[in-house]
Structures are given as structure tokens and as C-alpha cells.
Amino acid sequence: MPKWNQIPRASWGVFHSQLLLQSPKLISPASVCLIFTLSTTDLIQDYIHDGNINAARKLFDENPASCNTVAWNSMITGHIRHNQMQSAHELFDKMPMRDVVSWNTMLSGFNKIKDPHKLHQLFLQMNKAGERPNQFTFSTIISGFLNTFDVLVPQLHSLILHSGLHSNVFVGSALMRGYTHLMDRSSLCRVFDDILTKDISTWNALLVGYMDLGFIADAQITFDMMPELNIISWTTLVDGYIKxxxxxxxxxxxxxxxxxxxxxxxxxxxxxxxxxxxxNAIQLFISMLNSNTSPNHFTFSTLLDACAGCSMFLLGNQLHSCILKSGLCQELVLSTSLIDMYTKCGDIKSAFTIFDSMKTKNTVSWNSIIGGCARHGLAHQALSEFKKMTESGMKPDHVTYINVLSACVHGGLVKEGEHHFHSMVERYGVEAEMKHYTCMVDLYGKAGEVDKAVRLVKEMPFEPDVDT
Structure with a gap:
């Protein structure tokens, strides 16, 4: 007899199946098949819960006949959690049968990776397949469409009304966020009124809406009327006044x-x-520490911005030590703030040490180091970092080009400045703004090429300001 508490959890399904197969009088073959299917599904879910995606996929692939829709959905969820969206999508396309959970899982995945276009395509595909969206479907797609497909919110609202889900808390809160993005106060209020049973998240959504739309008095009245308040309500009000x-x-x-x-x-x-x-920011941070509230990477990043703003190198250095002790030094946002702080406080060497140690870099971190080089008069170094940035596959934005052109101004690099000014639109589709033109006029002026500067001012698509 085996000792039951010594049998690994992952072996239970196989053990049960073998025991039942050896005892045909105890249970019918059809029931054995059903139990084996349930056991396989449970094992897959256990592996995924434990973060062992490879073991889950191996078991899934080795037992295709015993994998039901729940197992397929679990496997797709596991891939999405491990940022393996392509594997999740490939598995989804192979599914013999899909339910609404299958569609919602994939929609959530595209929402997670911020891909509104694929989210939109999948939602259309879902409707063509005849699968009826539920409250989780609508809340996911509304959230994913914000900033890209805001104009679809009223159309989605019509579908929601047709589906009878307009009184649902999840759907209503998502719609309220959508109408807030559309700056539609009346629709925001109408959706709120349609929700039959309002919970605290619904009231908080209305509070956010009023604050984001600038209706401060209405927001305060809403806050005072709320049947209950939580820390999110208070923070929303405070943040709204700040905005x-x-x-x-x-x-x-x-x-x-x-x-x-x-x-x-x-x-x-x-x-x-x-x-x-x-x-006041630094004094409040000290009060925060005295209240025994531990800062997170956003807190440290905000304080580093303060140090960069007033060139408080000593405090910035002390914060860097605290960050290292807290184990947050690998946070992307925090590393970028440290680079910005060191460059603005005059320590470009420390900025490069942090930048070179970063495992992952985004556009903002590249902009910080390029801008730091420009401020320190290291024109060629700035252009070298810009080249590395583009070669790494990172797409520059308008801030990148302001930093690049500023570096050309500091270094008197007219030809390089002209090249980058013209290539920003042609190569990356970055439209020139006033600051880009200002940099070019400054570049021509310092190089003594006044005619080019005057010609460029006349060619600008907008009226010149004082700086230009």
C-alpha cells in the first residue's frame, strides 16, 4: 500500500486512472474515460497554477483525446500569463470547439499586450462565429478600445442595450470610462443611471469621469453623496484635484x-x-516614511524627478542607495528616472553605468541617455546612442528627435542635423513640431547660415513663436 501523503500531486491523475482501469467491475469504461479527462484537465490546471507552463503543455500535447474545452482554455490562459501570445493564438485557432470563455480569454490577451487592432478583429470574428458576448466580453473590448477606437463606444453601447446588459456593473463601469474618453458628460451620467445595483466601483467610475472632464464641483458632490467610501475613492478625489x-x-x-x-x-x-x-514633495516623502508606509518604484521615480528638477544630487544619490537596498533597481521606470536624475545633476558617467546595466530598454530610457549626452555637449556620443537605438529595433518618437537635434546644435553639426530633420518624417513618420524647427533655426543661426534659417521659418506649417 502506498503512503497517500507521499504521492506527488501531479501523479494523482495517472494513479487514479491505473487503479480504475485495473478494477473494471468498479466502474464502467465510459466513466473511466470521463474521470481520466477530468484528471488530465485538473493536472494541466495545477501545472499552470504552479507556473510550470512547459509541463502543462507536454501533458496537453500527449493527451489530445482527453483534453476538453476547459483544458484548452486553461492552456491558452497559461500561455497568455507567460507572455506567449503567439502560442496562445495558435492554440486558439486549433480548438475543435470554443465557448465564450475561449473568446474572452483571447480578447483579454490582446488587451494585455495593448493590441487594439487584433482585439477588434477577434471581436468581429467572434460575432461572425455566432458566439454571444457576455458582460466580460464587453468590459474587455471597451477597455481595449480606449485611445484607439473610442468612436466605437456608442455602437458597443447599442449592442449592450440589445443584449440587456446595460444594467450590469462591469459593463456599466467600462462604458462610463469609454464616455469619459469621449468627453461625453451626458452619456456618462445616463450609463450611471442605468446601472440598477450600484457598487462602490460604479460610484468611483463616476467620480473619475467628473474629475477627468473638469467638473470639479460635481465630483465633490458625488463624493459627498457616496453611500460608502474606500481608499480608492479618496485617492481618486485627491488625484482629480491635482489634475x-x-x-x-x-x-x-x-x-x-x-x-x-x-x-x-x-x-x-x-x-x-x-x-x-x-x-513640499520631499517633506511629504519624509512624512510618508515616518508613517511606516514603504515606498514603491513609482514613489522613488517621482522623488528622483524632483531631484532632477532642482539638481539635488546628494538626495538623488541617497535615494539610489535606498533603491538598491529595496531590490527595485531592475524596474524599468526607476532605472530611467535614475538616468534622468544623474544626467541633470551632472554625473553622465553614473547615468551610462545604469543605462548599460539595463536588461530592457524602452523609448523613454533611450531618450533620457540621448538627451543627457546632448545637455553635456557630447554631440557625437548622442548620435552614436541614437544609431544604437534604431539598430536595436526601437522606434524613435518626437522627443528622441528633439534630443538628437539639440545635440547637433551643441556640436555645430549642421549636415547631421539636416539629415535627421528630413529623415524623421521620411523614415519614421514623426511629424516636425515647433521645437524641432526651433532647434534647426538655432543650428543654422549658430553656424552663420542665416539664409537657411529665414527660409526654414517661412516654410514652417505654423506661425513662429518667440523661441523661433
């Missing part, structure tokens, strides 16, 4: 908060940094 440039009222409400977490502390600190009130 509407009412820092004093934001601080007043912040001080009244019955409870504060790292998010609320960071929001208030960031508000001061955005107002360039660095002294």
Missing part, C-alpha cells in the same frame, strides 16, 4: 483621509513635483 491644478484642495482632502496607502502618498507627492514644488 485640475488645485493642489491646495488636493492637500486638504489628502490630510483628511482616514487611511493612506503608498498609492495615495505617491499621488500627492507627484502633484507637488508636477507643480515644481520640490520642497
Amino acid at each position: 485640475n491644478r488645485n493642489i491646495n484642495q488636493a492637500r486638504h482632502m489628502f490630510d483628511k483621509m482616514p487611511q493612506k496607502n503608498v498609492v495615495s502618498w505617491t499621488a500627492m507627492i507627484k502633484g507637488y513635483v508636477q507643480q515644481e514644488n520640490y520642497t
